[in-house]
Amino acid sequence: MLAGPWASQLxxxxxxxxxxxxxxxxxxxxxxxxxxxxxxxxxKATAESAYFLSANRNKKSVTADLSQPGGQGLVKDLxxxxxxxxxxxxxxxxxxxxxxxxxxxKLNPQxxxxxxxxxxxxxxxxxxxxxDAMMQAEAGLMSITGASDAEGGRPQKVGVAIADxxxxxxxxxxxxxxxxxxxxxxxGQSIDLSLYQTQVAWLANQAQNYLMTGxxxxxxxxxxxxxxxxxxFETTDGEVMLAVGNERQFVACMKSLGLGDLAAxxxxxxxxxxxxxxxxxxxxxxxxxxxxxxxxxLAKLAAAGVPAGRINDLHRVFSDAYAAEAGLVQQVPHALxxxxxxxxxxxxxxxxxxxxxxxxxxxxxxxEEVLRDELKYSSKEIEALRQSGAI
Numbered sequence: 001m002l003a004g005p006w007a008s009q010l011x012x013x014x015x016x017x018x019x020x021x022x023x024x025x026x027x028x029x030x031x032x033x034x035x036x037x038x039x040x041x042x043x044k045a046t047a048e049s050a051y052f053l054s055a056n057r058n059k060k061s062v063t064a065d066l067s068q069p070g071g072q073g074l075v076k077d078l079x080x081x082x083x084x085x086x087x088x089x090x091x092x093x094x095x096x097x098x099x100x101x102x103x104x105x106k107l108n109p110q111x112x113x114x115x116x117x118x119x120x121x122x123x124x125x126x127x128x129x130x131x132d133a134m135m136q137a138e139a140g141l142m143s144i145t146g147a148s149d150a151e152g153g154r155p156q157k158v159g160v161a162i163a164d165x166x167x168x169x170x171x172x173x174x175x176x177x178x179x180x181x182x183x184x185x186x187x188g189q190s191i192d193l194s195l196y197q198t199q200v201a202w203l204a205n206q207a208q209n210y211l212m213t214g215x216x217x218x219x220x221x222x223x224x225x226x227x228x229x230x231x232x233f234e235t236t237d238g239e240v241m242l243a244v245g246n247e248r249q250f251v252a253c254m255k256s257l258g259l260g261d262l263a264a265x266x267x268x269x270x271x272x273x274x275x276x277x278x279x280x281x282x283x284x285x286x287x288x289x290x291x292x293x294x295x296x297x298l299a300k301l302a303a304a305g306v307p308a309g310r311i312n313d314l315h316r317v318f319s320d321a322y323a324a325e326a327g328l329v330q331q332v333p334h335a336l337x338x339x340x341x342x343x344x345x346x347x348x349x350x351x352x353x354x355x356x357x358x359x360x361x362x363x364x365x366x367x368e369e370v371l372r373d374e375l376k377y378s379s380k381e382i383e384a385l386r387q388s389g390a391i
Contacts, residue, residue, distance in 0.1 A: 001030050002132065002161050003116045003195065004088030005055040006168030011084070011175065012058035013345045013354045019370055020056065020361070021075060024063040024391060027363040028052060040336045048336065048362065056360035057332060057342055062371075063364040063391050066097045070390025077375050079104040079111060084175055086114045091126045101190040111188040112178045114171055120194035130195055132161035139163070139199035144206050147221040155219065167198040228274035228281060229253070232311065233289040233297075240294050243307040247271070252304040256297075257288050334359035367391050 005020075005028070012018040022028050034049035064071035076099070079085055085104065087094055094100050101113040115121055118130025136142050136157045147153025174191045182188055200207065205226060206217045217225055222241065224230035229250075232239045244250050247270070254263040262268050262284065267277045274281055289297060294310060301308040310316075317323065331339040340359040347354060371377040371391070385391045 001028075001088070002055055002164035003167040003171065003193075004086050005030070006165050007114070007116070007171035007175070008059065008086050009055050009057060010168065010172040010345070013347075013356075015352065015355060016084070018059045019078060019366070019374075020059045020061050021064050021066075022061055022363060024065055024364065024389065027061070027063070028056070030055070031363065038334070038337060038340060041338055046336050048334075048360070053340060053342070053360045058355070058357050059361055060366035060370060061361035061364055062367045065390050066094070066099065068388065068390040070385045070388055072097050072099060074371070074375070074385070074391065075099055076104065076107060078370075080107050081374075082108065082111060083179065084112045084114065086116070086171065086175070088116045090129055091115075091117050091121055105188060105190075109187050110182060112175055112182065112191065113188065114175050114178075114191040114193065116167060116171055116193045116195075118194060119196050121192045125196070132164040132195070133157055135163040135195045135199045139196050140203055140207075141199060144203075144217050144219055146219045148219050151221060153219055153221065163195050163199045166202050167193055167195050170198050170201075223278075223282075226275065227271060228278050229285055231282070233286055235289055235292060235294040235297060237293045239311050240289065240297055240301075241309050241311060242301070243309075245307065249306050250274075253301065253306045256300040256304045256306060257285060259284065259288060330356045332356045332359045335362045335365055364391070 008016075008018050008020070020028070026032075030052045031047070031049055033051040035045075036050045037045040038048040038050065038053060040046050062074075064074045066072060066075065079099075095103075101115070105111050105113060117126070118128055118135070119125035130138075136145075137155075141163070142155040142157055145158060146156035171191070171193050174193065178189050178191060209215075209217055209225060220231075222232040227243075227245060229242055229244050232241050242253070244253050250268075250271075251260075251263045254260050262281070266273065268274050268281050298308055298310070312320075318329065323329065327344055329341050330344050332342050334340040337359075342356065342359060344356075345354045368382055371382050371385075372379075377385075382391075
């Protein structure tokens with residue numbers, strides 16, 4: 001539901017002309033994933049979910065019933081001149097309609113056809129469905145997320161659909177690589193991406209730790225498996241996240257806390273020693289940090305060049321003065337509201353800046369425009385498709 005839209009939104013941000021094909025009458029399932037709902041200019045709630053708005057800016061919406069010949073023909077006509085097709089269906093769905101990679105690449109050999117599914121296009125699990133939450137469980141992420149057993153914790157999923165989002169990010173880079181290869185070779189290709197394999201791939205150091213030791217990583221809460229100290233600490237009025245990444249920072253951190261002598265002790269003098277003696281060091285640091293407020297420690301740590309920060313909720317993130325300085329939010333036009341806020345793309349190009357052309361489209365907003373201007377359908381042809389229910 002999210003991986004394909006996330007990939008295509010990123011490409012749209014970079015300047016691609018993205019046409020989103022949706023079911024007539026209902027559209028993308030995430031349109032219904034509310035509340036919250038967009039309010040129109042009069043303050044009345046619309047049927048546009050915040051979830052859908054988060055992943056579909058800068059796109060055009062065209063409705064097509066893929067089970068009907070007219071809907072299939074529309075997609076084929078678009079594919080004849082398209083550079084890229086991204087699909088997020090269960091394996092085999094589009095083949096039933098003659099819209100699989102082999103069929104469309106016969107019409108357009110230069111087409112880059114990217115398929116995103118739960119477990120990939122081949123293999124014993126290829127026909128199984130899958131959503132982000134189950135992939136976070138199945139592919140190992142939940143086993144390393146959450147408070148430790150000793151703290152009474154249980155496996156947790158990440159607070160956003162990160163398996164979907166990361167699959168979308170991999171898809172976008174894969175599409176761009178295939179586009180570059182097409183410039184060299186002159187032909188398109190198919191791309192097969194699965195939520196499951198993507199989730200395993202970006203386990204990064206945790207996966208490599210297992211491969212080298214044979215020991216499954218365990219949940220450590222906010223702590224890091226390979227770095228100490230690298231976790232949250234309680235203060236008199238909240239918590240501070242401390243992220244010490246090298247020996248210089250550790251020495252500076254200990255001096256900032258008034259524990260400078262500990263940095264020279266053999267049991268803490270290297271990161272390797274600190275990982276082995278994690279509980280002893282964390283206990284000493286915790287006792288010290290509980291004596292002062294967060295602001296006190298953050299000021300001292302910042303002055304010493306030690307990375308540390310508050311645990312901010314999203315109100316604090318977006319209301320902080322730095323949000324405006326960094327341009328974290330853009331206001332974009334919407335068909336039902338003059339302006340809608342959207343989180344900025346974090347990439348800053350020197351010559352080709354990200355363009356915020358429009359918010360996510362309403363269902364079928366551009367159907368007639370695309371059929372008329374892109375495909376050169378006549379008014380009579382468009383009306384016939386509409387009467388048949390194909391659009």
